[in-house]
Amino acid sequence: MSQIEIVIDEKKYAAQEGLLLIDLLIREGLKVPYFCYHEALGADGNCRMCMVEIEGQKRPQIACDTNIKEGMIVRTKGQMIESVRRRILELELINHPVDCAICDQAGECKLQDFYMDYGLYDSKIDQAEKVHHKKHIDLGSNVMLDQERCVLCARCTRFTSDITKTHELGIVGRGDHARVTTMPGKKLDNPYAMNVVDLCPVGALTSKDFRFAQRVWFLTSTPSVCHGCAKGCNIFIDHNKEKYKDERIYRFRPRPNADVNGYFICDAGRLSYKELQENRQLEMLIDGMVSKEDEAVACYHKLVADGGKIVILADANLYTEELEAIQKYAHILGAQLCAPLESYRDESFGDDWLKSSQRAANAKGVEKLGIAQILSTDPVALLINFNHPDGSKIKAQKSIHLQTHQMEGKADLVLPLAPFSESSGTLVNEDGIEQFCPKAIWRNEPLMSAIEWIDLLQGGER
Amino acid sequence: MSFVFSEENLAKIEALKLRYPSPAALSLPCLWMAQYQDGHISLEAIEVIGELIGTPPMEIYRVATFYTMFHLEPIGKYHFQLCKTLSCALCGKAEVLEHLIQRLGIRPGESSDDGKFALSQVECLGSCGTAPVMQMNDLYYENLTPEKIDAILESLEGEHR
Ligand code: SF4
Numbered sequence A: 001m002s003q004i005e006i007v008i009d010e011k012k013y014a015a016q017e018g019l020l021l022i023d024l025l026i027r028e029g030l031k032v033p034y035f036c037y038h039e040a041l042g043a044d045g046n047c048r049m050c051m052v053e054i055e056g057q058k059r060p061q062i063a064c065d066t067n068i069k070e071g072m073i074v075r076t077k078g079q080m081i082e083s084v085r086r087r088i089l090e091l092e093l094i095n096h097p098v099d100c101a102i103c104d105q106a107g108e109c110k111l112q113d114f115y116m117d118y119g120l121y122d123s124k125i126d127q128a129e130k131v132h133h134k135k136h137i138d139l140g141s142n143v144m145l146d147q148e149r150c151v152l153c154a155r156c157t158r159f160t161s162d163i164t165k166t167h168e169l170g171i172v173g174r175g176d177h178a179r180v181t182t183m184p185g186k187k188l189d190n191p192y193a194m195n196v197v198d199l200c201p202v203g204a205l206t207s208k209d210f211r212f213a214q215r216v217w218f219l220t221s222t223p224s225v226c227h228g229c230a231k232g233c234n235i236f237i238d239h240n241k242e243k244y245k246d247e248r249i250y251r252f253r254p255r256p257n258a259d260v261n262g263y264f265i266c267d268a269g270r271l272s273y274k275e276l277q278e279n280r281q282l283e284m285l286i287d288g289m290v291s292k293e294d295e296a297v298a299c300y301h302k303l304v305a306d307g308g309k310i311v312i313l314a315d316a317n318l319y320t321e322e323l324e325a326i327q328k329y330a331h332i333l334g335a336q337l338c339a340p341l342e343s344y345r346d347e348s349f350g351d352d353w354l355k356s357s358q359r360a361a362n363a364k365g366v367e368k369l370g371i372a373q374i375l376s377t378d379p380v381a382l383l384i385n386f387n388h389p390d391g392s393k394i395k396a397q398k399s400i401h402l403q404t405h406q407m408e409g410k411a412d413l414v415l416p417l418a419p420f421s422e423s424s425g426t427l428v429n430e431d432g433i434e435q436f437c438p439k440a441i442w443r444n445e446p447l448m449s450a451i452e453w454i455d456l457l458q459g460g461e462r
Numbered sequence B: 001m002s003f004v005f006s007e008e009n010l011a012k013i014e015a016l017k018l019r020y021p022s023p024a025a026l027s028l029p030c031l032w033m034a035q036y037q038d039g040h041i042s043l044e045a046i047e048v049i050g051e052l053i054g055t056p057p058m059e060i061y062r063v064a065t066f067y068t069m070f071h072l073e074p075i076g077k078y079h080f081q082l083c084k085t086l087s088c089a090l091c092g093k094a095e096v097l098e099h100l101i102q103r104l105g106i107r108p109g110e111s112s113d114d115g116k117f118a119l120s121q122v123e124c125l126g127s128c129g130t131a132p133v134m135q136m137n138d139l140y141y142e143n144l145t146p147e148k149i150d151a152i153l154e155s156l157e158g159e160h161r
């Protein structure tokens, strides 16, 4: 298809002929309201919010069902189109309960945004005349439905019919009585179900896990990569530091990336922020006793100096930079380094979409660095384990564990390690795509990453 | 309480499959057959239809809930559907409705306890020239008066005896 030129609001734009007008508007950052269109779901043309004026056409047209043509002249502003939008919005809102003050979507609600941008009319409908529906339906899979707030855009139902093909959701009834629901007695139940919460442009679908935990305007979003499996889905880590408290993560959200995860993530990955924050290893332990940093470092040097064969284990979830540092360090110590990937395989987890049975986020990174993967079973004098889950399988006389989370089993020395959210680095996903994750969480008392530990243990300053 | 289509209906469905390019087009005819067979459309029937025509049950359920003529709950055997639209309203529908409520002892939207009668008001039946009009199951009754209602009820009683 050929490159053409069209005019939008008096400005020229070059684009591929036949491209959907709404895609061009979104790409160019031109403001146009829409509920039902979604890049991943395509056009449905049901909400009518995306109306624009096209010269030569008698009536306003929906941008999500218009393919651009050479010489097209489009207007997204102006009295005519704005009054059309206002009326469509008013129609959408006829039965809306206007309970934004207690709605968890407030602050990230398209209905609110569009009302402020294009609505601002006085309601002609009395509260008492509105048609009411059910407000707290537990659909299953952590998704709560408020039927009254729904604008019937059918994004959620198209997700279950077109994307997961599980067909749990549907719009039933007609007119004022149309509403989203599952079949009687059935639940929303698929491994990607919670994506409907992000798809829902309004407060009709909210996450049972996140709702009422935080107002969204208090949250800071840091781009990152999910560590749930080797797919490396792109996410936003939404976090907040409340006064006097330590910074906390409140949710993971999908971050669009056409090359990796499209617009979605799996529920297991989405909820993995919980595990990340629970059971954390925060203290240094010598023989199980809490100790100070200088004591721990002295203990470390003593254990290493005692001599004998040293094995270093490295977690395949560590960043490539960390793995490299460990590799160098192992060389200096003359230690044998391994990062067995078999330990992370979970055949019950993988599927033919996003979820991978290799559950280590940087398994490819380990392979690329050529780190050995065989778990040695010969007895050794000392094990230094950088957070690998199979540390207890090594027969070592003495052991040092640098770990992000508390682990079973005894160790001579335990050093707390910063998890991925509290340091930064690069991961290589299973398709070989390198992705950088900046540091998201700044603890009141920061923990050290593998690189920082190695620096310190080699005589550097903290 | 499972649903099975009669042999006759199954044969009809197979014959209809040849008529349409996509079996999903059979949703409506299948729903009708299920309703005629049982008097209403049960969730089991929806599952069975979905299976038969290879369509997810949710899609069938959506169709069934969209049309007011499909009943997802059992209703009275004789379903009185009185037209409430303009011509009928002008030509005495109110009086007929009042009489029906009296005689049947139920209000629009209800079924009688013995499961015999159901009453509802519907939009224009397309027979405005003979208003007021009522559809009882598949039959039209025209130019209604309270007396005509009595006669209809009497004939139904006779049928029952
Ligand atoms: S629940 Fe949300 S996503 Fe689903 S139809 Fe309603 S507004 Fe759209």
Ligand code: SF4
Binding pocket: A226, A227, A228, A229, A230, A231, A232, A233, A261, A265, A266, A267, A268, A269, A270, A354, A355, A356
């Ligand atoms: S598929 Fe893997 S990387 Fe993607 S969200 Fe799920 S667990 Fe995380």
Ligand code: FES
Binding pocket: A033, A034, A035, A036, A037, A044, A045, A046, A047, A048, A049, A050, A051, A062, A063, A064, A065
């Ligand atoms: S976005 Fe175009 S009609 Fe909904």
Ligand code: FES
Binding pocket: B083, B084, B085, B086, B087, B088, B089, B123, B124, B125, B126, B127, B128, B131, B132, B133
């Ligand atoms: S108005 Fe009653 S049949 Fe048309």
